[in-house]
Amino acid sequence: MPLSARKLTSRIGAVIENFDFEREPDADTVAELRGALNVHKVLAFDGVHLDDAGQERVASWFGRLTTAHPTVPSVEGAARVLPVDSETSKSNTWHTDVTFVANPPQLSTLRSVVTTPYGGETLIANAGAAYRDLPESLRNLADSLRAVHTNKYDYVRRPAVTDAQREHDRLFVSTVYEAEHPVVRVHPLTGERGLFIGGFAGRIVGLSDSESRALLEIFQKYVTRPENLVRWSWSPNQLVIFDNRITQHYAIDNYDDHPRRLNRVTVAGELPTGVDGVRSRQLVGDATHYSPLLEAVA
Numbered sequence: 001m002p003l004s005a006r007k008l009t010s011r012i013g014a015v016i017e018n019f020d021f022e023r024e025p026d027a028d029t030v031a032e033l034r035g036a037l038n039v040h041k042v043l044a045f046d047g048v049h050l051d052d053a054g055q056e057r058v059a060s061w062f063g064r065l066t067t068a069h070p071t072v073p074s075v076e077g078a079a080r081v082l083p084v085d086s087e088t089s090k091s092n093t094w095h096t097d098v099t100f101v102a103n104p105p106q107l108s109t110l111r112s113v114v115t116t117p118y119g120g121e122t123l124i125a126n127a128g129a130a131y132r133d134l135p136e137s138l139r140n141l142a143d144s145l146r147a148v149h150t151n152k153y154d155y156v157r158r159p160a161v162t163d164a165q166r167e168h169d170r171l172f173v174s175t176v177y178e179a180e181h182p183v184v185r186v187h188p189l190t191g192e193r194g195l196f197i198g199g200f201a202g203r204i205v206g207l208s209d210s211e212s213r214a215l216l217e218i219f220q221k222y223v224t225r226p227e228n229l230v231r232w233s234w235s236p237n238q239l240v241i242f243d244n245r246i247t248q249h250y251a252i253d254n255y256d257d258h259p260r261r262l263n264r265v266t267v268a269g270e271l272p273t274g275v276d277g278v279r280s281r282q283l284v285g286d287a288t289h290y291s292p293l294l295e296a297v298a
């Protein structure tokens with residue numbers, strides 16, 4: 001039976017309504033999921049009963065897995081599962097996952113473990129639509145730029161209050177990484193161009209800090225236009241997969257002190273390529289323990 005994708009907005013997001021996670025899919029079914037992800041950028045599934053191992057199994061349909069994170073420890077006993085836990089960090093900054101390494105994950109999977117009685121939604125933005133929204137002159141400018149992304153830049157905006165937050169923040173930057181990426185990335189499967197910036201992008205190569213900030217702010221405003229967003233409300237037993245090559249996301253901190261926990265498993269990605277064919281490169285740090293350096297990935 002073909003997949004049934006119910007669109008959530010015109011530009012991004014779909015709920016897949018008839019997928020059976022109990023059965024191991026054949027290659028055609030995985031290709032169909034991949035095709036839907038290429039189109040919708042975000043696929044959401046309800047009524048999913050997976051544990052950590054099951055989530056790893058599902059993520060591995062799309063390629064080789066990364067370990068949980070370059071610096072933050074995994075869930076105990078599950079080396080490829082990162083706890084996204086409000087007790088340690090709320091991720092309420094626009095970002096693309098782990099862009100401070102040269103080959104960030106190609107996709108992320110998030111599974112609801114503890115949901116909040118209200119709020120706690122995740123916003124996900126279509127960075128391809130944002131690029132197409134740019135006036136031609138800004139598109140041409142963006143095409144020509146490269147940016148340096150680092151884990152030391154502004155990711156954690158709240159001051160650490162609890163010991164758990166302090167420890168998370170210390171671990172997050174315990175090894176410093178810097179990677180240089182094109183500001184416009186060409187999606188290797190679709191050829192679609194997207195703005196590839198977000199919270200880890202600190203400066204633009206060749207520009208001053210203030211020029212970098214001003215320009216990134218202009219581009220970022222296009223990414224976060226309401227028309228480019230889907231707002232996902234979490235319930236128990238849900239899985240969301242998003243294409244980390246061409247999206248950004250933001251976890252809204254609007255649930256007071258209620259605990260919130262998602263488990264994340266990411267699939268390794270290739271080195272991003274700009275419109276000029278030049279690939280990303282690692283400037284500082286070695287993240288090969290996190291993600292293998294792959295030439296090309298499905």
Ligand SMILES: [Fe+2]
Pocket residue numbers: 091095096097249
């Ligand atoms: Fe994230």
